[in-house]
């Protein structure tokens with residue numbers, strides 16, 4: 001019997017919106033046969049780095065704060081330098097997602113920070129292969145990948161609404177699709 005692949009989603013969410021996105025990535029990854037997925041808060045991950053070693057794939061998620069990752073997510077990144085020394089996460093599949101309140105909001109800066117981080121660990125980054133949505137006269141805000149990202153999954157949450165309302169379903173479905181893609185990539189990469 002084939003070994004089950006583990007997909008860990010390591011995320012930070014200050015106010016719950018990025019957590020909704022993280023849960024959608026989890027649902028997508030868990031839907032793939034032969035994959036077990038787990039949601040891990042960045043603070044918890046930083047204090048138990050040995051557990052992260054068990055992953056075949058790690059998806060990193062952070063809200064965009066001031067055009068980049070949050071301080072809380074950066075604390076996890078810095079703590080992970082112990083694993084960088086040993087290159088323990090080398091050749092694991094990696095991916096990233098972010099959420100912010102503005103349509104652009106400089107979210108690309110966050111995904112770039114996450115992808116460089118993964119590269120430092122020698123990980124294999126998997127982008128989002130969905131075509132950009134809502135970019136033509138036929139498009140709408142209900143389209144998957146309405147943010148038009150390729151490096152990873154993006155979501156946009158209304159600044160004055162709670163995580164029970166926003167990010168919208170299109171962004172949650174985009175995150176779900178991305179989780180599925182990462183899980184399938186983990187299976188293919190380790191075959």
Ligand SMILES: Cc1cc2nc3c(=O)[nH]c(=O)nc-3n(C[C@H](O)[C@H](O)[C@H](O)COP(=O)(O)O)c2cc1C
Pocket residue numbers: 012013014015016017018019063064065066067068099100101102103104105106157159
């Ligand atoms: C300190 C701080 C900085 C922020 N910077 C940005 C930003 O650069 N771009 C943006 O679009 N939204 C920005 N926001 C809004 C958040 O990205 C947005 O509220 C997001 O949904 C928060 O996710 P969370 O609930 O998971 O923390 C910022 C919010 C905070 C608290």
